[in-house]
Amino acid sequence: MSQLFAPKRSGLKSAALTLFIALGIMAQCAQAQAAEAKAIFAGGCFWCVEKDFESVRGVNEVVSGYTGGRWENPTYRAVAKGQTGHIEAVEISYDPAIVSYDKLLHMFFRSVDPTDAGGQFCDRGEVYTTAIFVGSEAERRAALRAKADAERELGAAIVTPIRNAVTFYPAEEYHQDYYKQTGIVITRYGPLPKAAAYERYRKGCGRDARVLQLWGKSAPFAKKAGS
Numbered sequence: 001m002s003q004l005f006a007p008k009r010s011g012l013k014s015a016a017l018t019l020f021i022a023l024g025i026m027a028q029c030a031q032a033q034a035a036e037a038k039a040i041f042a043g044g045c046f047w048c049v050e051k052d053f054e055s056v057r058g059v060n061e062v063v064s065g066y067t068g069g070r071w072e073n074p075t076y077r078a079v080a081k082g083q084t085g086h087i088e089a090v091e092i093s094y095d096p097a098i099v100s101y102d103k104l105l106h107m108f109f110r111s112v113d114p115t116d117a118g119g120q121f122c123d124r125g126e127v128y129t130t131a132i133f134v135g136s137e138a139e140r141r142a143a144l145r146a147k148a149d150a151e152r153e154l155g156a157a158i159v160t161p162i163r164n165a166v167t168f169y170p171a172e173e174y175h176q177d178y179y180k181q182t183g184i185v186i187t188r189y190g191p192l193p194k195a196a197a198y199e200r201y202r203k204g205c206g207r208d209a210r211v212l213q214l215w216g217k218s219a220p221f222a223k224k225a226g227s
Contacts, residue, residue: 036060037096039104040067040133040168042089043112044120047178048202049090052111052221054177058098063091064178065170067133068163076172079127087127091168101139105132105146107220113210114150114160122205135165154214 043049046064053062066074069086079086092104112130113120119128132147134140143162151158170176181194189200202208208222215222 035095035097036093037101039092039094039101040089040165041092041108042087042129042131043108044123044128044130046088046090046171046175047198048207051179053090053092056099056107059092059094061093063170064175065089065091065168067166067168068131074169076175082125082127087129087131089168102142102146105143109146109150110215110218111211111221113214114158115156117159121207121210130160132160132162133165134162153218
């Protein structure tokens with residue numbers, strides 16, 4: 001009899017072990033998801049905002065993309081022409097145990113010109129305007145506090161709107177981590193690696209010069225441009 005039932009006990013042990021492993025994996029995934037939060041900011045050229053926030057400790061990933069518009073699955077060409085109502089933005093995935101949403105908001109305001117309602121730096125038009133997209137009342141309150149704090153520090157009216165989060169669409173793959181890419185592109189300076197072309201663009205657009213003019217030592221990223 002013991003020989004007859006031994007395989008069944010072995011099978012039950014194996015099934016239980018498989019179940020425990022699966023539950024453990026699910027628990028780890030749930031913990032990982034709980035440890036990650038997202039923020040969506042629009043600050044003009046998404047290449048620049050992506051580069052800035054990828055340098056922040058606690059930020060896991062920054063994705064360039066489009067949000068706030070009417071079309072589903074918008075393309076860069078359509079967005080750039082103003083056909084979709086979307087603006088360039090980034091989705092920041094971060095660990096709130098390392099960097100808080102309040103800290104990200106503080107850094108965001110001091111990395112842009114929030115007094116400019118017509119675009120950012122050399123990039124003009126609605127596509128390049130600033131915005132904070134919030135997904136909860138807690139985020140809205142935090143954004144309002146950060147906006148008021150930035151306004152007091154700057155001593156000028158801030159026009160950056162706080163908008164309800166809607167679908168965020170990642171931009172085309174060639175836009176992601178543009179500042180790191182080595183592929184050659186043709187520019188007015190001649191053929192350049194994309195990383196070098198990005199640096200030329202950022203400097204020529206006057207982004208860091210204007211941010212430093214506005215925020216001085218409070219600017220978290222401008223002083224690092226080109227480094």
